[in-house]
Amino acid sequence: MFSQSIVVLSLLAAPLVCAQTVYMAGDSTMARNGGGSGSDGWGQYLGQYLTIPVVNNAVAGRSSRSYTEEGRFTTIINTVKNGDYVVIEFGHNDGTANPDNGRQVAVGDGYDTTATVTAANGTKILVHTFPYYIQNAVTSLKAKGAIPIVSSQTPSNDWSGGAIVAGPRFVGYAQTAASRTGVTYVNHYGYVANSFNKLGQSTTSTFFPVDHTHFTPAGANVVAQSFVRGLLCGTDSLKSKVNSAGQAVPNGCI
Template sequence: MNKGLIIALSMLVAFVAPPKRKITVWLIGDSTMSVKDPKTYPETGWGMPFVYFFDSTVKVDNRAQNGRSTRTFMEEGRWQPVVDAMQEGDYVFVQFGHNDEVKTKKSYTTEEVFKSNLVKYITDTRSKKANPVLLTPVARRSFDSAGHVTGTHDVYAQIVRDVAKENNVPLIDLDKEGQALYQQWGVEKSKLLFNQLAPGDHPNYPQGKEDNTHFNELGARMIAQIVLKNIRSLNLELVERVRK
């Protein structure tokens, strides 16, 4: 073989980018994110359609659980296995607040403990050289008599924003952007995003269902698309792994 050709081929090989190392995106949160039992369909967590956004170098491991708060997720031993399995370069998307903020629930977490728990999720993730991403609790569907969206997570959503800023962590504000989405769709049309059913519409809910917290397939996909949009605007490395 021509010596010049050999040199040229050698240089070409040297400049070919190595294949991307596979990573895991861990989803840590509550029922608005989690994988659902078929018995509750059409209720859908936004983490379910989220898995289809990425190429083969990304595994999305959805560990979110219904009814969990920052505190109970750790107390039940759900967090430590994630830390143990985490690898350098992984991402951890943390979205809590729905169950932390309700004082009548066993999952209730004070504002101070909520903040310290978020910091622990960040610290543990970074200790494994992985990348934390904080998300405010996704907005509930709530309108006033004038047809304006009203916030239901004001205090706990702000804590997430503050912790993200103080710890230089990427933030995806699903409370703010969810409210904007519902306002755009309006009082009646926004019901199409949620698990709202008339009696007889679905065998899983023979008496019907009026749920302004949990999404159906359409709503989950819309929220997942908001998350994807923010991955792009934040210029996370994950952008390079989105399906073309």
């Protein structure tokens, strides 16, 4: 009786072990119904391939800059616990604009590189580069014990010579930001392009009924599978959380 009481008390005193969670930070290509008109983001389909829950914090129309300035990275930083994963993927909305649209970033990959842009009302605004915003988020997340993963943007339905065109500059910028901060980089652009190329242009085009950027649910699922393939071909610890359905996603390493 005495020994049983000790066991019960020990169990009650033991700290609760909280499950890890994957948080998603991105734009409409990741967000729920991000592109409208029946489209969906790939973040909605990742959870079916993992053994841990996914929380999709992606928001349509956001860039690395606007997601930062709106405090959305801060919300995730304040939410994560030790051991949680955070997948960060931007690029579609980070290009230059005139007048400033609140999303553009300074051209270049230097952390200290800045640019002065002009808003529609004439206000001058100092902006930083894509790696600046991503690196700052990664550094803060790591300080909380989270495990950030920097992922390159998805391809659009743009073809040349029977293949998806080469990725824009933000693909390289994402890799640079990951390298500088010592976190995993997933070449999502490359893995999705590989999937699309194998499916062919005709089939792939059915995934883009609204425009050349946003996917149908079927297309979003292919994009999610491509991210999982990128995990399986890499070294990040999140690959250990890929379930049997994830292990079976098509296509190989690039």
